[in-house]
Amino acid sequence: MKTLDLLDVSLNGRPVATAAPTLRALLEQQGYDLAAAMACAINRQFVPRPQWPQRALQPGDQIDVITPITGG
Amino acid sequence: MNPLTYSKWTVAGVELGSRLLLGTALYPSLQVLGDAVHASGTEVLTVGLRRLQPEQGGGNSFWQRISAMGKHILPNTAGCHSAQEAITLAHMAREIFNTPWIKLEVVGDDYSLQPDPFGTVEAATVLARDGFQVFAYTTDDLVVALRLRDAGCAAIMPWAAPIGTGRGPVNPSALASLRQRLPDVVLVVDAGLGKPSHAAQVMELGFDAVLLNTAVAQAGDPVRMAHGFGLAVRAGRAAFEAVPIAERASAQASTPTVGTPFWHGA
Numbered sequence: 204m205k206t207l208d209l210l211d212v213s214l215n216g217r218p219v220a221t222a223a224p225t226l227r228a229l230l231e232q233q234g235y236d237l238a239a240a241m242a243c244a245i246n247r248q249f250v251p252r253p254q255w256p257q258r259a260l261q262p263g264d265q266i267d268v269i270t271p272i273t274g275g
Numbered sequence: 276m277n278p279l280t281y282s283k284w285t286v287a288g289v290e291l292g293s294r295l296l297l298g299t300a301l302y303p304s305l306q307v308l309g310d311a312v313h314a315s316g317t318e319v320l321t322v323g324l325r326r327l328q329p330e331q332g333g334g335n336s337f338w339q340r341i342s343a344m345g346k347h348i349l350p351n352t353a354g355c356h357s358a359q360e361a362i363t364l365a366h367m368a369r370e371i372f373n374t375p376w377i378k379l380e381v382v383g384d385d386y387s388l389q390p391d392p393f394g395t396v397e398a399a400t401v402l403a404r405d406g407f408q409v410f411a412y413t414t415d416d417l418v419v420a421l422r423l424r425d426a427g428c429a430a431i432m433p434w435a436a437p438i439g440t441g442r443g444p445v446n447p448s449a450l451a452s453l454r455q456r457l458p459d460v461v462l463v464v465d466a467g468l469g470k471p472s473h474a475a476q477v478m479e480l481g482f483d484a485v486l487l488n489t490a491v492a493q494a495g496d497p498v499r500m501a502h503g504f505g506l507a508v509r510a511g512r513a514a515f516e517a518v519p520i521a522e523r524a525s526a527q528a529s530t531p532t533v534g535t536p537f538w539h540g541a
Contacts, residue, residue, distance in 0.1 A: 215326040234329035240338050241327050242367035247359060249366035267326060269367055271338040273308075274323025274351050275298030275438070275466075275488030 212264045226266070227255035241270045282516060284483050286461045287376060287408035287429040289347065293318045294478070295508045296349065296463065297501070298488025305340050307497050312344060315501035319347045321378055321486065323354075324368060349410060351378040356391075358398035365402050377402060378410045378432070388438045392419040396426055403427035412465055415449035417456060424460050431457070432465035432486060435477060439489045441469025444477055454481045471500075471507030478511025479519065 209220040214233065223229035226243060235241070243250045244267045250258050260266075283290050296319040302308040312320065320341060341348070350368035355361040358381060365377040379398055383391030390413050399409045408429040413419050415433040423431050433453055436442035444450055445467070454462060464477040465486040474485045485508055494500035 215328060230329075235327075236332060236334075239327070239332075240335055240371050242324075242370045244363050244367060247363050249363050249370075251366075252370060269324045269364075269371075270327035270331075270335055271341070271350070271371060272323045272325045273298075273300035273302075273337060274321050274353055275300045 210260050210262050210264075212260055212262070212266060214266045215268060221260070224259060225256055226250060226258040226260060229260060229266070230255065230268070235268065239270065241268055243268050282512070284461075286463075286483070287410075291318050291347075291484075292316075293505070293508075294484040294512055295474075295505055296321065296465075296484055296486035297491065298486070299337075299341060300488055301492035302497055305337065308492075309340065309344065310498045311491055311501035312346070314498045314505065315491070316505045317346065319349050320344070321349045321351050321488070322372075323351055324364060324371070347376070348372050348374055349376050349378050350374070351380055351412075352398075353380045354382065355380065356382050356394075358394040358401070361394070361398040362401050362405075365398075365407055366405075369407070375406055375408045376410065376429075377407050378412060379428075380412045390414060390434075392416065392422075395419070396422045399423055399426040399428050410463070415446055415453060417449070417452055420453055420457060420460075424457060428460075430461040430463050430483075432463040434466040435464050435473065436467025438466045440467050441490055442467055443469055443473035447476065447480070450477060450482070451480050471503040474504055475507040475511035475514070478508055479514045481515045484508070 209222055211220050221229055223232045245264050283292050293316045295315055295317045297315050297317040298321045350372050352361040352364045355364055361379055361381050368377055381391045381394035381398055383389050395411055395413055399411050402409050403426055410430040410432055411423045411428045412432045420431050435444040461483050463484045463486050464482050468474055468487045469490050491497050491501045
């Protein structure tokens with residue numbers, strides 16, 4: 204059951220209810236390896252890695268986490 | 276100059292020996308990709324960016340393999356449909372790869388994957404101002420190329436044909452015009468090549484380099500095809516530097532006619 208302090212956000216297009224207050228906390232909670240080759244954006248705006256710990260999450264935030272893949 | 280020495284070129288402040296840029300997608304395996312990269316002689320590899328799910332873990336075997344090759348990395352913005360998406364993805368790429376290089380792609384039509392000239396110019400302008408070295412994927416339209424030059428792109432990369440079609444240059448005269456009108460801009464033919472002869476053809480026009488992926492990756496033998504393209508690019512460049520003869524309407528004997536036997540004038 205959802206509690207009042209859970210935030211509804213979208214993570215890579217999937218709905219997530221989280222208690223994480225920051226982007227970094229969300230990534231850790233979701234099981235990301237923070238040392239991985241990856242970058243983040245919130246609401247289509249780039250969030251540099253040094254800002255992850257400070258970047259507070261807001262209801263409805265759309266978060267993208269990307270990594271290198273093959274490409275032409 | 277030793278004719279066996281091929282002229283180097285410079286793009287975005289980096290001197291390169293190979294004039295072939297290679298994509299990393301669609302190979303049968305990472306091993307074949309690695310062997311093809313080696314066989315091609317390329318020094319620049321393009322890569323893409325897609326969402327990472329946490330269950331995939333932190334290890335990225337593709338990226339580890341590519342990174343270990345020690346090539347210059349040219350990340351792309353493939354799949355972006357607006358300038359804003361491409362700008363954001365470029366910033367994300369710069370952080371991941373620690374490079375200002377970006378292959379700017381803004382799709383304008385999903386069927387042909389034709390680039391959106393308006394979004395491309397808009398994004399190129401912003402990114403160049405933000406310190407990126409922009410390699411702009413575009414059509415063979417001259418005016419768009421002029422605008423991309425004015426935006427400060429490091430390289431302008433017209434298509435030969437739509438991505439993955441393998442048709443070769445569908446409008447060689449437009450490509451020739453680009454070269455003639457933009458003599459001081461780095462021009463790379465990107466997309467639509469199918470065979471090494473296509474690469475040689477555009478290199479003979481004076482293009483600085485070619486970028487391809489599918490023609491190698493989906494060939495029956497990608498490694499051998501990578502080698503073939505490497506040779507063709509060098510052949511085409513050598514021909515351009517050597518200045519081909521002008522075409523003639525009628526035949527002209529190459530063997531001297533003086534002293535032709537059996538001619539007795541009667």
